[in-house]
Amino acid sequence: xxxxxxxxxxxxxxxxxxxxxxxxxxxxxxxxxxxxxxxxxxxxxxxxxxxxxxxxxxxxxxxxxxxxxxxxxxxxxxxxxxxxxxxxxxxxxxxxxxxxxxxxxx
Amino acid sequence: xxxxxxxxxxxxxxxxxxxxxxxxxxxxxxxxxxxxxxxxxxxxxxxxxxxxxxxxxxxxxxxxxxxxxxxxxxxxxxxxxxxxxxxxxxxxxxxxxxxxxxxxxxxxxxxxxxxxxxxxxxxxxxxxxxxxxxxxxxxxxxxxxxxxxxxxxxxxxxxxxxxxxxxxxxxxxxxxxxxxxxxxxxxxxxxxxxxxxxxxxxxxxxxxxxxxxxxxxxxxxxxxxxxxxxxxxxxxxxxxxxxxxxxxxxxxxxxxxxxxxxxxxxxxxxxxxxxxxxxxxxxxxxxxxxxxxxxxxxxxxxxxxxxxxxxxxxxxxxxxxxxxxxxxxxxxxxxxxxxxxxxxxxxxxxxxxxxxxxxxxxxxxxxxxxxxxxxxxxxxxxxxxxxxxxxxxxxxxxxxxxxxxxxxxxxxxxxxxxxxxxxxxxxxxxxxxxxxxxxxxxxxxxxxxxxxxxxxxxxxxxxxxxxxxxxxxxxxxxxxxxxxxxxxxxxxxxxxxxxxxxxxxxxxxxxxxxxxxxxxxxxxxxxxxxxxxxxxxxxxxxxxxxxxxxxx
Numbered sequence: 001x002x003x004x005x006x007x008x009x010x011x012x013x014x015x016x017x018x019x020x021x022x023x024x025x026x027x028x029x030x031x032x033x034x035x036x037x038x039x040x041x042x043x044x045x046x047x048x049x050x051x052x053x054x055x056x057x058x059x060x061x062x063x064x065x066x067x068x069x070x071x072x073x074x075x076x077x078x079x080x081x082x083x084x085x086x087x088x089x090x091x092x093x094x095x096x097x098x099x100x101x102x103x104x105x106x
Numbered sequence: 107x108x109x110x111x112x113x114x115x116x117x118x119x120x121x122x123x124x125x126x127x128x129x130x131x132x133x134x135x136x137x138x139x140x141x142x143x144x145x146x147x148x149x150x151x152x153x154x155x156x157x158x159x160x161x162x163x164x165x166x167x168x169x170x171x172x173x174x175x176x177x178x179x180x181x182x183x184x185x186x187x188x189x190x191x192x193x194x195x196x197x198x199x200x201x202x203x204x205x206x207x208x209x210x211x212x213x214x215x216x217x218x219x220x221x222x223x224x225x226x227x228x229x230x231x232x233x234x235x236x237x238x239x240x241x242x243x244x245x246x247x248x249x250x251x252x253x254x255x256x257x258x259x260x261x262x263x264x265x266x267x268x269x270x271x272x273x274x275x276x277x278x279x280x281x282x283x284x285x286x287x288x289x290x291x292x293x294x295x296x297x298x299x300x301x302x303x304x305x306x307x308x309x310x311x312x313x314x315x316x317x318x319x320x321x322x323x324x325x326x327x328x329x330x331x332x333x334x335x336x337x338x339x340x341x342x343x344x345x346x347x348x349x350x351x352x353x354x355x356x357x358x359x360x361x362x363x364x365x366x367x368x369x370x371x372x373x374x375x376x377x378x379x380x381x382x383x384x385x386x387x388x389x390x391x392x393x394x395x396x397x398x399x400x401x402x403x404x405x406x407x408x409x410x411x412x413x414x415x416x417x418x419x420x421x422x423x424x425x426x427x428x429x430x431x432x433x434x435x436x437x438x439x440x441x442x443x444x445x446x447x448x449x450x451x452x453x454x455x456x457x458x459x460x461x462x463x464x465x466x467x468x469x470x471x472x473x474x475x476x477x478x479x480x481x482x483x484x485x486x487x488x489x490x491x492x493x494x495x496x497x498x499x500x501x502x503x504x505x506x507x508x509x510x511x512x513x514x515x516x517x518x519x520x521x522x523x524x525x526x527x528x529x530x531x532x533x534x535x536x537x538x539x540x541x542x543x544x545x546x547x548x549x550x551x552x553x554x555x556x557x558x559x560x561x562x563x564x565x566x567x568x569x570x571x572x573x574x575x576x577x578x579x580x581x582x583x584x585x586x587x588x589x590x591x592x593x594x595x596x597x598x599x600x601x602x603x604x605x606x607x608x609x610x611x612x613x614x615x616x617x618x619x620x621x622x623x624x625x626x627x628x629x630x631x632x633x634x635x636x637x638x639x640x641x642x643x644x645x646x647x648x649x650x651x652x653x654x655x656x657x658x
Contacts, residue, residue: 020202104621
């Protein structure tokens with residue numbers, strides 16, 4: 001493996017790994033993170049009396065200042081990152097691979 | 107929802123127009139089919155835009171219309187997370203598999219696995235897995251077309267299944283992959299219009315200020331929603347492993363679903379394969395986010411207007427909303443769109459089943475048969491598969507979206523793992539893949555039989571032995587967080603313990619990645635398999651934690 005092809009190989013592997021990791025987090029693991037770090041996104045407050053039977057003594061309310069266009073931040077991020085975010089990451093990966101392919105042909 | 111007492115003439119006319127155009131496209135496309143390669147992979151001549159649009163309609167099956175909204179009403183945030191993962195999974199499919207599969211020059215997933223690992227046995231096993239996955243995926247869709255005919259058009263369900271099934275069988279048989287591709291492109295355009303416009307009108311009637319763009323146009327309705335349904339946006343109702351299982355099922359499952367993968371064998375080259383996925387993920391995201399808005403609107407409508415829609419009618423809630431808030435004209439559009447959605451997915455599945463049976467199974471048993479004979483047999487096989495599926499669809503699983511989610515899990519463990527490892531790790535051999543495929547498929551399939559088919563409570567199933575952790579909302583989905591990691595672990599460990607594959611098979615990996623030279627060090631390190639094993643063990647361990655913190 002000469003230096004050029006070594007560099008190309010490393011570029012392919014690392015760019016793919018990074019792009020996959022980003023999409024895996026934004027489109028996949030993100031909600032797990034929200035569950036584990038729920039205090040970042042939600043307040044825990046006493047449940048109104050009429051809802052205690054359904055929700056118990058305390059319940060979650062999303063933090064008002066963490067909302068975008070009216071949506072709770074975590075929901076907005078889930079929807080937008082799994083769509084625009086994934087499309088953008090995919091396009092960047094395509095551009096890098098297009099260049100790599102040209103070099104491989106050369 | 108009660109079936110309509112009379113025939114909904116406008117909806118019926120639009121649906122018939124969709125059916126007729128589908129057949130006409132196939133008759134027109136037939137002129138391009140001259141060889142087996144034309145019939146199965148459209149002569150590898152499809153461009154990025156055309157393939158991207160075709161993939162959209164393949165992805166947006168009838169469940170988009172009649173399943174996802176129901177799932178959102180019941181599962182709220184968790185249901186949105188399922189489809190968000192499914193949307194992003196296309197990029198996973200692209201970076202891990204799509205262009206590499208295209209360079210391999212196979213016709214199908216089963217042929218790829220057989221040729222990459224040089225094993226006829228693996229070819230037979232993968233055909234069996236493909237049939238299980240495809241039948242689960244397909245039956246619900248065809249049944250869905252029957253339901254649409256019955257509830258909305260006043261036509262008996264059996265007529266819908268038979269007419270819809272025959273039309274799709276006819277155009278797949280006639281037009282082959284050319285017909286399927288052009289039809290799917292047409293159906294995507296129909297589907298986009300027929301979903302976006304009626305939903306926009308519904309959102310406007312409900313008072314959403316951003317109704318012109320439904321995917322992100324309902325933010326101002328959030329306060330009323332959280333007042334009426336405080337847990338609408340709660341991610342915390344499910345164990346974190348549920349989301350990891352959803353991720354594994356979506357990202358690895360989509361790589362394992364043969365009808366998606368087959369689309370990549372039809373494009374001109376690897377570059378077209380890549381860009382078609384970017385087009386696809388953008389449009390799939392557009393439609394899915396519109397359906398999240400529909401689910402939101404449905405819950406909002408029920409709460410704000412005090413309308414009681416029985417849970418048995420949740421599957422039709424899109425149509426209920428459109429009829430109540432937009433009117434019959436928009437409803438006719440939505441009905442035609444749903445028929446198009448059902449047809450496109452069914453056609454892709456019929457194509458892969460026919461190809462699997464003739465090219466991969468019959469072709470392997472009788473390798474001396476020439477391509478011309480195979481082509482003739484393909485026409486007959488495709489027709490027979492279509493008829494068999496119509497018969498099966500008369501009594502399919504009840505909840506069609508759940509059946510499809512199971513098929514993702516089985517595909518991930520049975521076919522996705524061997525494809526990913528075959529592309530990215532040269533050391534993977536047929537023994538490892540055989541062990542991973544068989545055990546992974548069995549875990550997922552046997553669990554489906556017990557939970558999905560026999561209706562057992564997930565926590566009570568005897569296999570796998572730690573099923574007590576399959577509790578909570580969508581608890582059964584954690585099966586995927588067992589089947590896929592075990593499939594990965596077995597594939598890697600058994601490959602490591604057995605002799606490496608011969609050089610000619612390892613060379614395929616370099617070729618798939620576009621290298622003209624061969625280097626034994628490329629794609630042959632220890633880093634990737636070690637990382638995968640560590641993550642796999644971690645996921646299974648994680649499932650057994652936090653036992654007391656989530657609803658049982």
